[in-house]
Amino acid sequence: MQRPLLLCLFVALALPWACQNDIEGSSNDGPAFDVPKNQVELLPFRVRLARVAQVAGVATDDPMLEEMRARAAELGDHDFSTGVRPNLAWTAARMSTWIKALKPVCTAEAFRARYPDLGADPSALIAAAYGRPAAAADLADIESALEGVAIDGEERTQAVCFAVLSSVEFVAK
Amino acid sequence: MTRLRLVPVVVCLVSCVGGTPKATPEEKAAEVRAYLSSIAPILVSRTLSADEQAVIDEAARSDDPLVAIDTVLHGWAEDPALAEAAREMIQTRLSVSGASAEINFELPGNLAAYTVANRLPWSTLVTADYCVGDDLSEIDCDSGAPYRAGILTTRAFLKARASRFNLTRASTMMNTFACQHYPLADDLEPRIARERLRTMFKADSPEEQEDPQAAGAFGNGFACYSCHGQFAWHAQLFVQFDDQGMWRDDATGLQDPDGELGRSLGGLYASHLATPEEARLPASQMLGQPVADLREAGAVLAASPELAACTTKGVLEYGIGLEQGAEIDPALIAEIASQLAPAQATFADYAVAVFSNRRVIQTVIRSFHAPAQPADDAPPAGEEPP
Numbered sequence: 001m002q003r004p005l006l007l008c009l010f011v012a013l014a015l016p017w018a019c020q021n022d023i024e025g026s027s028n029d030g031p032a033f034d035v036p037k038n039q040v041e042l043l044p045f046r047v048r049l050a051r052v053a054q055v056a057g058v059a060t061d062d063p064m065l066e067e068m069r070a071r072a073a074e075l076g077d078h079d080f081s082t083g084v085r086p087n088l089a090w091t092a093a094r095m096s097t098w099i100k101a102l103k104p105v106c107t108a109e110a111f112r113a114r115y116p117d118l119g120a121d122p123s124a125l126i127a128a129a130y131g132r133p134a135a136a137a138d139l140a141d142i143e144s145a146l147e148g149v150a151i152d153g154e155e156r157t158q159a160v161c162f163a164v165l166s167s168v169e170f171v172a173k
Numbered sequence: 174m175t176r177l178r179l180v181p182v183v184v185c186l187v188s189c190v191g192g193t194p195k196a197t198p199e200e201k202a203a204e205v206r207a208y209l210s211s212i213a214p215i216l217v218s219r220t221l222s223a224d225e226q227a228v229i230d231e232a233a234r235s236d237d238p239l240v241a242i243d244t245v246l247h248g249w250a251e252d253p254a255l256a257e258a259a260r261e262m263i264q265t266r267l268s269v270s271g272a273s274a275e276i277n278f279e280l281p282g283n284l285a286a287y288t289v290a291n292r293l294p295w296s297t298l299v300t301a302d303y304c305v306g307d308d309l310s311e312i313d314c315d316s317g318a319p320y321r322a323g324i325l326t327t328r329a330f331l332k333a334r335a336s337r338f339n340l341t342r343a344s345t346m347m348n349t350f351a352c353q354h355y356p357l358a359d360d361l362e363p364r365i366a367r368e369r370l371r372t373m374f375k376a377d378s379p380e381e382q383e384d385p386q387a388a389g390a391f392g393n394g395f396a397c398y399s400c401h402g403q404f405a406w407h408a409q410l411f412v413q414f415d416d417q418g419m420w421r422d423d424a425t426g427l428q429d430p431d432g433e434l435g436r437s438l439g440g441l442y443a444s445h446l447a448t449p450e451e452a453r454l455p456a457s458q459m460l461g462q463p464v465a466d467l468r469e470a471g472a473v474l475a476a477s478p479e480l481a482a483c484t485t486k487g488v489l490e491y492g493i494g495l496e497q498g499a500e501i502d503p504a505l506i507a508e509i510a511s512q513l514a515p516a517q518a519t520f521a522d523y524a525v526a527v528f529s530n531r532r533v534i535q536t537v538i539r540s541f542h543a544p545a546q547p548a549d550d551a552p553p554a555g556e557e558p559p
Binding site: 029031032033034035036037041043044046047050051054078079080081082084085086128129130131132173 | 206210211213214215218219220221222226254257261264265268269270271272273276278333489493494495496499500501502505532533535536537539540543
């Protein structure tokens, strides 16, 4: 039993680089804290607003985002002076309000000019929204959601826009 | 070699070589990208840029893929959106935002944003001798005090944290800027001499309690002196600020004989101190050092290692999305904070030090591969599940 163990030790000592993932490191320390993973928690409202503005290529005070700013409280923003605390739960009601707030964005001429082929190819919007290239799974998810739904081209374009800009990857931590 | 003897070798090779092979450049880039993508929205309100992704890809082909994290974080230090992250962090920690007819509750958040935008030390939050308006220009402060201590002397803070004996102002100050809770360590904040306190705060047990007003164990128990021997110092700093957050030169610190326990006359709050001469003045102590008023107390806090450790913890909590006060290995906080000079370090310095720390990176990246814990939290009251 000794030689196999020695061999194992040799392998471990000779190839330390192969015994670890370079990114995760070789430290034996346990996690320094517990990263919350249980619940979907929205990004702060102002962050979501800024992200939509960035994707749309406008400032956060642009008229395109007026509906979103007007619904800030419904969308979970805080105003402690009136006793309103931040609410970052991604509820059905909040999803519905978010979609309403997105509609002026997704139908804006400037937005459409920025993503001219959105209905047929959402890759550019996905890349802008997620900060990574669109993956096959992203496109498959959208196709799957729209499969069998009778919608025209304009409705499809809006649906794709809503799907990307209300995805958990875009709105949540 | 028997079949049994092969087992350790196979296990060894699988676990050491086959099971977790050296990551490819693509895999390394994906992990670094996932890490930075998880904190980018909170810190700079956006996703990774094309340039940042190129930095990640290039570093992934090198010996040290994590160098990309340092590079990207230093870039974020120059990003105007970082100021808004600081604003949001301080607003949610202090629960102050918005405005009423009389008070602009945005002033604390404005100061935080201004401090970051102008690359000032984060400790400016408790030392600034000015306030900052909604247009991020310096303005006069609103409490009317003859001195300033950044956020601590804004009406927003003072009004939002007004309470009897000034206990909430004191505890919020120590919690937010020093992460300290009462009772503090004896050597960090030596207690005031017992004989200087009002009778009700002197007791350490029910038998010692001589004040009938405290016979029902006011607050959290009978061991009053344990906490109030330190509360007395910090609450005294606020004795001249009334319940509207205004500074008053007619404050006495004396208990209103007809009022609720802990209230003084004219909307002011009562002092812990027994003699009228001491009760009316803000002269006190902060972290063991004598101070004349809240301005001097802010300066002591600003230069303290507690502020550096607390800011480190706060930035980590905020960036990762941890609950305030979450359990974090104290050694990690100490390691990061030791690199930062509390009186000089900027918010960007804290962000770079925290999120380029290898143990922070490892903890977050490992969490990507960990299974989700069983959900045990219901949605907040009044919210239906999606």
